Amino acid sequence: MKLYSMEFKRNSVIALYLVTKPQKDIVNSSSLPMGKSQILPLLKFVRKFIDENSLICCYDEINALKLIVSGKDQLKLKQKSSTVVLKVYNEEYYLIGRVMVPDNYPSSAVDIQQVETNFTTPFYTHMIAQAKEIARRCVEAPLNPKPNAAPFVPIPSMEKTLLFLIDCVKRLPFEECPFCMEKCFPSDAKLLERDPNSPNHIERVYCGHVFHQGCLLEFMKQPPFGNKKCAKCGAKLYHFKWSQSDKKAEARWAQEQARDRELQEVSDFLK
Numbered sequence: 326m327k328l329y330s331m332e333f334k335r336n337s338v339i340a341l342y343l344v345t346k347p348q349k350d351i352v353n354s355s356s357l358p359m360g361k362s363q364i365l366p367l368l369k370f371v372r373k374f375i376d377e378n379s380l381i382c383c384y385d386e387i388n389a390l391k392l393i394v395s396g397k398d399q400l401k402l403k404q405k406s407s408t409v410v411l412k413v414y415n416e417e418y419y420l421i422g423r424v425m426v427p428d429n430y431p432s433s434a435v436d437i438q439q440v441e442t443n444f445t446t447p448f449y450t451h452m453i454a455q456a457k458e459i460a461r462r463c464v465e466a467p468l469n470p471k472p473n474a475a476p477f478v479p480i481p482s483m484e485k486t487l488l489f490l491i492d493c494v495k496r497l498p499f500e501e502c503p504f505c506m507e508k509c510f511p512s513d514a515k516l517l518e519r520d521p522n523s524p525n526h527i528e529r530v531y532c533g534h535v536f537h538q539g540c541l542l543e544f545m546k547q548p549p550f551g552n553k554k555c556a557k558c559g560a561k562l563y564h565f566k567w568s569q570s571d572k573k574a575e576a577r578w579a580q581e582q583a584r585d586r587e588l589q590e591v592s593d594f595l596k
C-alpha cells in the first residue's frame with residue numbers, strides 16, 4: 326500500500342468522501358455482523374481507495390489545472406502509474422509532457438519524465454531545465470535564505486511546474502522579435518528554422534525574450550556598444566554567441582557554463 330502525506334485539512338472534498346462513503350457502504354452491507362467492530366472494513370476501504378486513486382495527493386492541484394486546460398488541451402490522469410500527462414497546443418505548436426508524482430509527494434517534487442514538443446532545441450532545453458528547477462525549488466530550501474525568513478516547508482510542485490509549461494506553449498508562438506517587430510515563430514510550424522546557423526533561427530537571450538538570430542547580430546553590431554539593453558524589458562542583453570570585450574567574454578564563458586549545465590541535465594534526464 327502506498328503511503329501519502331495527504332493533507333486532509335486542505336483537501337476538504339476528499340476528507341468528506343473518506344468519512345461519509347465508508348459509513349454508507351458499511352451500513353448498506355448486509356454481510357457485516359451488526360454490533361461488532363467495523364474497523365477492518367473501514368481500513369480495507371481506505372486502503373483500496375488510496376491504491377486506486379494514487380493521484381489523490383494532488384487532487385486540489387489537478388482541479389485547479391483542469392480549470393485552465395480547455396479546448397484541444399488535455400490533462401490525463403494515469404492512476405496506476407501515478408502519472409499525469411499534459412497535452413498543450415497553440416495553433417501548430419505543441420508540448421506533451423509526462424509527469425510522475427512520487428510516493429512521498431509533496432515532500433518530493435514531481436518528476437518530469439518525458440517531454441515531446443515541436444519547439445526547437447534551445448526552447449526544448451530551456452523548458453525542461455526550467456520546469457525541473459521550478460519543481461526543485463518547491464521542495465528544497467534555498468541555499469541562502471533571507472534573514473528572518475520562516476523555516477522552509479516543502480510545497481506541492483505539480484501545479485507550478487505544469488503552469489510554467491502551459492505558459493511557454495501559449496506565449497512563445499506570439500513573441501515578437503524586438504529588432505524587426507515581426508512574430509518570431511512562423512504560423513506554419515513546419516517552416517520553423519532548425520538550422521542554428523540560419524539568420525531565421527530563433528535565439529532566446531538571457532532575459533528570456535526572443536530574437537531572430539540575424540536581427541540579434543545586426544543589433545549587436547550597431548552603436549552604442551558595451552551596454553545593450555533588451556527593448557522589451559530593459560534588461561542587459563546577453564547571449565552566449567556574441568561578446569565584444571573581456572568583460573563580455575567572461576559573461577559569455579559563464580553563460581556557456583550555465584548552458585552546458587542545462588544541456589547536461591537534459592542529457593542525464595534523457596538517458
Ligand SMILES: [Zn+2]
Binds near residue numbers: 502506540
Ligand atoms: Zn527579427
Ligand SMILES: [Zn+2]
Binds near residue numbers: 559
Ligand atoms: Zn528582455
